[in-house]
Amino acid sequence: MNNIYFYSLQICLLVALLFFLIFVYSSFVFIYEKEKKAAFKAFLIALLLPLPYLFTWYYSWEIAAFIFVADLFLTFCLFLIPFSSNKNSTDNYPLHKIDERNIMFSRSELIEGSDNFNKYYQKYPDKKPLDDKFRKEPGLTAKGSLFYNRIAYAAANSSFFTIDKLRTAVDGEINPDKEQLDPAEIAKFLKAWSKKLGALNIGITKLSDYHFYSHKGRGKDYSKEIKSTHTHAIAFTVEMTHEMVRAAPQASIVMESGQQYLDAGRIAVQMAHFLRSLGYSARAHVDGNYEVICPLVARDSGLGEIGRMGLLMTPKQGPRVRLGVITTDLNLPADKWEKDNSLIDFCNRCKKCARVCPSQSISFDEPKLVDGIKRWQINSESCFTYWCKSGTDCGRCMATCPYSHPDNFLHNCIRWGIKHSSLFRILAVYLDDFFYGNKPKPKKMPQWIPGNKKTQE
Numbered sequence: 222m223n224n225i226y227f228y229s230l231q232i233c234l235l236v237a238l239l240f241f242l243i244f245v246y247s248s249f250v251f252i253y254e255k256e257k258k259a260a261f262k263a264f265l266i267a268l269l270l271p272l273p274y275l276f277t278w279y280y281s282w283e284i285a286a287f288i289f290v291a292d293l294f295l296t297f298c299l300f301l302i303p304f305s306s307n308k309n310s311t312d313n314y315p316l317h318k319i320d321e322r323n324i325m326f327s328r329s330e331l332i333e334g335s336d337n338f339n340k341y342y343q344k345y346p347d348k349k350p351l352d353d354k355f356r357k358e359p360g361l362t363a364k365g366s367l368f369y370n371r372i373a374y375a376a377a378n379s380s381f382f383t384i385d386k387l388r389t390a391v392d393g394e395i396n397p398d399k400e401q402l403d404p405a406e407i408a409k410f411l412k413a414w415s416k417k418l419g420a421l422n423i424g425i426t427k428l429s430d431y432h433f434y435s436h437k438g439r440g441k442d443y444s445k446e447i448k449s450t451h452t453h454a455i456a457f458t459v460e461m462t463h464e465m466v467r468a469a470p471q472a473s474i475v476m477e478s479g480q481q482y483l484d485a486g487r488i489a490v491q492m493a494h495f496l497r498s499l500g501y502s503a504r505a506h507v508d509g510n511y512e513v514i515c516p517l518v519a520r521d522s523g524l525g526e527i528g529r530m531g532l533l534m535t536p537k538q539g540p541r542v543r544l545g546v547i548t549t550d551l552n553l554p555a556d557k558w559e560k561d562n563s564l565i566d567f568c569n570r571c572k573k574c575a576r577v578c579p580s581q582s583i584s585f586d587e588p589k590l591v592d593g594i595k596r597w598q599i600n601s602e603s604c605f606t607y608w609c610k611s612g613t614d615c616g617r618c619m620a621t622c623p624y625s626h627p628d629n630f631l632h633n634c635i636r637w638g639i640k641h642s643s644l645f646r647i648l649a650v651y652l653d654d655f656f657y658g659n660k661p662k663p664k665k666m667p668q669w670i671p672g673n674k675k676t677q678e
């Protein structure tokens with residue numbers, strides 16, 4: 222019996238110490254993330270959680286042992302049993318091509334009174350009153366907008382200015398001296414090189430019709446039907462830094478969006494030129510000059526899944542990325558896309574983006590039938606109107622998404638649990654609300670950006 226006492230004491234102390242260490246570690250992670258409230262809560266739990274073990278052991282080692290076994294069982298269930306109610310509630314492939322002229326950026330670029338303007342609203346008169354709303358607002362990075370910040374907006378506009386220069390470099394002459402390339406070898410090279418250039422993750426897919434817009438909606442080729450002979454696409458992500466995103470919808474978000482669009486564009490232009498110099502047709506798709514729908518190409522390249530907010534959700538950075546795509550006629554080995562139903566299931570439960578959206582543009586409902594396929598669709602008109610009012614591309618949804626938390630050991634353990642157990646997904650939704658808040662407020666912008674305001678929602 223003495224032995225049992227001794228071992229139960231050891232085990233209880235060990236469990237108490239383990240809980241203490243886990244929550245102290247979490248507390249430090251939260252401090253590093255400048256999440257003071259979350260850090261305080263974690264520290265409090267670190268102090269309180271071991272106490273029942275110690276007290277229970279003091280009064281009854283049998284109960285302590287029982288609680289310990291129950292804990293082990295729960296942990297095993299939560300993390301290790303792959304409860305498989307992974308709801309496959311969205312469809313995989315759109316039935317029709319999307320016309321780029323219908324997206325908000327294209328509509329915002331229409332000049333009042335111009336031929337294109339008149340033709341567009343003759344064809345879609347129902348969109349006119351909706352678009353009149355955003356036209357009444359100051360506009361993106363405009364003076365008079367809610368989060369006007371001259372320095373930050375000037376920095377963002379410098380990125381967009383540079384991207385504009387890249388738009389003419391997306392395509393070019395193909396070297397007639399064609400190099401015979403080994404597909405596997407060149408794919409390996411492209412993947413490693415793109416990471417060296419600044420890409421985070423990269424994948425390859427075969428192109429289908431639905432990857433392409435039907436018509437150009439921006440730039441000098443407005444209304445031109447898109448016809449491409451390209452058979453393969455290389456898609457990659459670049460990370461948007463957490464410290465710039467967490468203050469969304471303040472000005473740091475539009476600075477970061479501009480910068481990462483630029484980085485993605487620069488890498489895409491460089492890689493497309495590389496392929497053309499080896500004798501293959503290749504086109505970069507950069508902000509403002511796309512022929513493909515990047516999130517769909519990236520999803521089919523195995524980089525993530527489309528979530529409730531309509532953005533690509535990557536496994537480790539969630540929606541906190543920008544995308545780059547190169548299309549080509551070079552035959553490359555395609556990566557396998559396997560639908561991640563755990564992510565769709567988590568989105569079905571979480572709904573945080575819908576709660577925090579200042580314009581109520583994100584649906585709380587289950588995915589619905591849109592153009593013949595079941596998916597989530599945001600209200601892009603009200604979202605864009607808020608952008609024009611705030612002056613930034615908002616990003617509040619991106620900033621608060623539980624998948625957007627930094628790529629570190631703590632959050633990766635949570636992500637692992639989310640992926641592997643539906644029971645854990647339920648717990649993870651509550652945990653995220655408990656530590657970060659059900660409707661978290663925007664954080665401060667980095668200190669070095671002048672005109673810092675905590676929240677202006």
Ligand code: SF4
Nearest residue numbers: 528568571572574622
């Ligand atoms: S905030 Fe929640 S519901 Fe929204 S995209 Fe992220 S995980 Fe999905």
Ligand code: SF4
Nearest residue numbers: 578604615616617618
């Ligand atoms: S960007 Fe802002 S306004 Fe648009 S859906 Fe996200 S939270 Fe809502």
